[in-house]
Amino acid sequence: MRHDPVxxxxxxxxxxxxxxxARAISEVENDAPGAIAIxxxxxxxxxxxxxxxxxGPPGAGKSTLVARLAxxxxxLGETVAIVAVDPTSPFSGGALLGDxxxxxxxxxxxxxxxxxxxxxxxxxxxxxxxxxxxDVLDAAGFGRILIETVGVGxxxxxxxxTADTTVVVLVPESGDAVQAxxxxxxxxxxxxxxxxxxxxxxxxxxxxxxxxxxLRPVRSPWETPVLQxxxxxxxxVADLVAGLEGHLEYLRRHGGLEHRRRQRxxxxxxxLLRDQLWQALLGRVPESEWKASVEALVERRATPHQxxxxxxxxxxxxxxxxx
Amino acid sequence: MRHDPVxxxxxxxxxxxxxxxARAISEVENDAPGAIAIxxxxxxxxxxxxxxxxxGPPGAGKSTLVARLAxxxxxLGETVAIVAVDPTSPFSGGALLGDxxxxxxxxxxxxxxxxxxxxxxxxxxxxxxxxxxxDVLDAAGFGRILIETVGVGxxxxxxxxTADTTVVVLVPESGDAVQAxxxxxxxxxxxxxxxxxxxxxxxxxxxxxxxxxxLRPVRSPWETPVLQxxxxxxxxVADLVAGLEGHLEYLRRHGGLEHRRRQRxxxxxxxLLRDQLWQALLGRVPESEWKASVEALVERRATPHQxxxxxxxxxxxxxxxxx
Numbered sequence: 001m002r003h004d005p006v007x008x009x010x011x012x013x014x015x016x017x018x019x020x021x022a023r024a025i026s027e028v029e030n031d032a033p034g035a036i037a038i039x040x041x042x043x044x045x046x047x048x049x050x051x052x053x054x055x056g057p058p059g060a061g062k063s064t065l066v067a068r069l070a071x072x073x074x075x076l077g078e079t080v081a082i083v084a085v086d087p088t089s090p091f092s093g094g095a096l097l098g099d100x101x102x103x104x105x106x107x108x109x110x111x112x113x114x115x116x117x118x119x120x121x122x123x124x125x126x127x128x129x130x131x132x133x134x135d136v137l138d139a140a141g142f143g144r145i146l147i148e149t150v151g152v153g154x155x156x157x158x159x160x161x162t163a164d165t166t167v168v169v170l171v172p173e174s175g176d177a178v179q180a181x182x183x184x185x186x187x188x189x190x191x192x193x194x195x196x197x198x199x200x201x202x203x204x205x206x207x208x209x210x211x212x213x214x215l216r217p218v219r220s221p222w223e224t225p226v227l228q229x230x231x232x233x234x235x236x237v238a239d240l241v242a243g244l245e246g247h248l249e250y251l252r253r254h255g256g257l258e259h260r261r262r263q264r265x266x267x268x269x270x271x272l273l274r275d276q277l278w279q280a281l282l283g284r285v286p287e288s289e290w291k292a293s294v295e296a297l298v299e300r301r302a303t304p305h306q307x308x309x310x311x312x313x314x315x316x317x318x319x320x321x322x323x
Numbered sequence: 324m325r326h327d328p329v330x331x332x333x334x335x336x337x338x339x340x341x342x343x344x345a346r347a348i349s350e351v352e353n354d355a356p357g358a359i360a361i362x363x364x365x366x367x368x369x370x371x372x373x374x375x376x377x378x379g380p381p382g383a384g385k386s387t388l389v390a391r392l393a394x395x396x397x398x399l400g401e402t403v404a405i406v407a408v409d410p411t412s413p414f415s416g417g418a419l420l421g422d423x424x425x426x427x428x429x430x431x432x433x434x435x436x437x438x439x440x441x442x443x444x445x446x447x448x449x450x451x452x453x454x455x456x457x458d459v460l461d462a463a464g465f466g467r468i469l470i471e472t473v474g475v476g477x478x479x480x481x482x483x484x485t486a487d488t489t490v491v492v493l494v495p496e497s498g499d500a501v502q503a504x505x506x507x508x509x510x511x512x513x514x515x516x517x518x519x520x521x522x523x524x525x526x527x528x529x530x531x532x533x534x535x536x537x538l539r540p541v542r543s544p545w546e547t548p549v550l551q552x553x554x555x556x557x558x559x560v561a562d563l564v565a566g567l568e569g570h571l572e573y574l575r576r577h578g579g580l581e582h583r584r585r586q587r588x589x590x591x592x593x594x595l596l597r598d599q600l601w602q603a604l605l606g607r608v609p610e611s612e613w614k615a616s617v618e619a620l621v622e623r624r625a626t627p628h629q630x631x632x633x634x635x636x637x638x639x640x641x642x643x644x645x646x
Contacts, residue, residue: 036628043626057380173496258621265620265627272631277600280635297588298581303366304588305359308595312603 006034010041013140018113021140025115028132039132042139047261049081049138050248051145053160056169056185058150061195065169065231065240066148070112072241073144079111081142083133085126085149085159113142127158128271131264134162157188162264164257165247167240169193170209172201186212190224191243197228197236222250284315329357333364336463341436344463348438351455362455365462370584372404372461373571374468376486378479379508383492384518388554388563389471393435395564396467402434404465406456408449408472408482436465450481451594454587457485480511485587487580488570490563492516493532495524509535513547514566520551520559545573607638 009027012020024042027034054062054069063084070080106112115137117130134145147163149156160166168189192213194205206226213224225243229236251257293311296302302310332350335343347365350357377385377392386407393403429435440449440456457468470486472479483489491512515536517528529549536547548566552559574580616634619625625633 040626040628044623047623262617262621266617269617269620269627269630269634272627273604273634274597274601276631276635277604278597281596281600294585294589294592297592298585300367300370303363304592304595305363307592308599311592311596312599 006037009034010038013038013136014041014045016141018110021113021136022115024136025133028136029117029129035132039135042135046135046138049134049142049145050165050244051134051138051147051163052244053147053149053163053166054169055149055156055160055166055188056193056195057171060169060171061231062148062150062169065193065195065229065237066146067106068229068231068234068237069146069241069244070106071234072237074109074111076241078143079141081113081134081137081140081145082115083130083137083145083147084114084116085130085147085156113137113140125271125275127162128268128275130159131162131268157185161188162268164251164260165190165244167191167193167244169195170205171196172199172205186216190222190247191240192224192226193236193240194226194228195231198230198233202228221254222247281312281315285311289314329360332357333361336361336459337364337368339464341433344436344459345438347459348456351459352440352452358455362458365458369458369461372457372465372468373488373567374457374461374470374486375567376470376472376483376489377492378472378483378489378511379492379516380494381473383494384554385471385473385492388492388516388518388552388560389469390429391552391554391557391560392469392564392567393429394557395560397432397434399564401466402464404436404457404460404463404468405438406453406460406468406470407437407439408453408470408479436460436463448594448598450485451591451598453482454485454591480508484511485591487574487583488513488567490514490516490567492518493528494519495522495528509539513545513570514563515547515549516559516563517549517551518554521553521556525551544577545570604635604638608634612637 006027009020009024013024024034024038026032027038052069054066056062066082066084070082073080106114115133117126117133130147134147137145145163147159149159166188168185168191170185170192172194186209192206192209194202194209196202206228209226213226225246227236227240227243229240231237248257251260289311293302293307297304297307329350332343332347336347347357347361349355350361375392377389379385389405389407393405396403429437438456438460440453453470457470460468468486470482472482489511491508491514493508493515495517509532515529515532517525517532519525529551532549536549548569550559550563550566552563554560571580574583612634616625616630620627620630
């Protein structure tokens with residue numbers, strides 16, 4: 001038992017080795033056979049890292065900002081892991097490209113680890129997988145984990161919210177705060193950043209965000225900062241790090257950290273159960289029955305509700321007879 | 324049986340009455356007791372409407388464009404339903420506001436029906452509910468259904484893809500097609516629109532989108548149009564309608580319509596089953612057990628995987644003993 005390869009992989013990952021870490025993450029991301037053992041081993045050792053979600057519309061300069069954040073954290077002596085959650089874009093190669101750009105600045109630093117995760121269109125799966133990968137990074141000893149999402153849709157917001165703190169990045173042109181409100185961003189941001197603030201309209205954008213924040217029905221003692229950065233030049237990045245650490249401190253002092261982490265774990269348990277139920281069902285429905293059911297729908301011989309009931313019932317029968 | 328209120332509601336909805344239609348949709352959206360009967364009745368009568376999904380980043384002017392599309396379709400004698408899928412934004416009131424703006428232009432026209440749907444954060448639930456609401460509108464006799472999403476995340480793309488045709492709306496400033504590629508938009512668009520094309524950079528943006536489209540690995544005989552509109556002035560809207568009808572014609576001629584609709588129904592069956600499995604599980608797990616499980620996670624006494632296994636197992640036991 002002691003010398004099986006997965007056990008070895010876990011030991012070396014927890015010991016801080018980078019190559020096994022990368023492999024362990026791949027196992028987790030692909031639901032490979034070793035994934036459960038890795039996750040079970042890492043979960044108990046996680047909970048020490050500060051996880052920061054960074055979200056905002058495409059083009060807000062999140063990747064550059066995240067790279068700068070990592071540099072600043074390194075300057076302060078923290079180890080940093082970056083998890084970039086990119087949509088599956090088989091032909092754009094966005095994920096790889098982003099990594100390469102960043103690699104130039106952070107390459108060769110053992111205190112930084114960068115990982116891209118592709119979204120694979122599986123409902124719920126993305127937030128679960130992100131949280132799992134963060135557990136591995138957490139257990140491997142990284143002090144700060146930056147989770148970057150590309151889009152600003154429902155799933156991306158859920159990913160950003162697996163973190164302890166959520167940063168919303170906007171640009172002066174997204175100025176009209178109404179757009180951010182529409183996208184559901186105002187509710188989830190603990191800190192707001194107007195990036196590319198050397199472009200026209202940054203002050204106006206910051207003001208609009210502040211005004212929109214005033215409308216939030218739930219007030220807390222936390223005064224949500226609205227910062228301005230020029231990530232490409234590094235301007236304002238130290239202030240952002242200070243703001244992040246301030247929020248961590250605030251969460252600790254007010255019991256918010258424990259509360260949030262409890263909520264996150266509960267949500268994660270929900271997502272995981274959903275996935276497991278679905279996988280279990282799939283394993284019990286024969287391909288032929290599935291095809292016949294879809295055909296019945298296409299020809300309007302049955303309704304989706306009727307077909308779903310039949311499939312779920314048949315799957316239950318199958319389990320019953322096995323037990 | 325004949326004279327129960329739900330039956331009456333269904334009859335009047337299918338008969339084309341607007342007030343019962345609005346109520347039927349509310350029942351469906353809220354999973355109210357009458358929902359299944361309504362859906363079962365409507366599903367068999369659906370499949371006639373042409374469903375168009377309209378997506379793109381916040382601020383692209385989608386709402387205005389959709390209102391103009393509706394006007395143009397009305398001019399051509401079609402009846403139009405608009406389904407606007409907005410994120411839950413309890414304090415922004417975005418959904419209501421959007422409706423009011425549009426109402427000004429389309430009010431009093433019995434041939435147009437506008438409905439906002441709030442996203443309620445339930446995984447998968449949104450695409451299912453959108454498809455269900457469209458079934459009701461379809462069965463109620465609307466010839467064209469325009470489904471508008473606010474964001475461009477995973478869930479929003481899934482919503483847009485419940486349609487027969489997907490339109491991606493960009494603005495000159497989103498110019499850099501790389502951003503659209505990153506957001507996963509290039510893969511799903513059947514037509515692209517550069518809206519607000521009276522602003523600088525429209526030609527450049529259109530060119531960038533065309534170049535990006537060339538990179539798509541899967542080629543089809545459909546030449547994806549990249550149109551320019553100024554929705555606020557109505558410019559280019561007639562061309563967009565022509566493009567949409569052209570795509571419908573193309574889909575019909577090449578068997579793509581049937582193929583897509585089959586895929587959509589299959590995806591919908593998957594989503595519905597997921598939801599049902601989850602609801603069934605929830606009903607079998609006592610509140611106290613759920614809380615104890617979350618507590619075990621918080622204290623790291625158990626891992627998510629272990630807890631999920633235990634809950635799923637206990638739920639199965641519960642079913643077993645009942646049967």
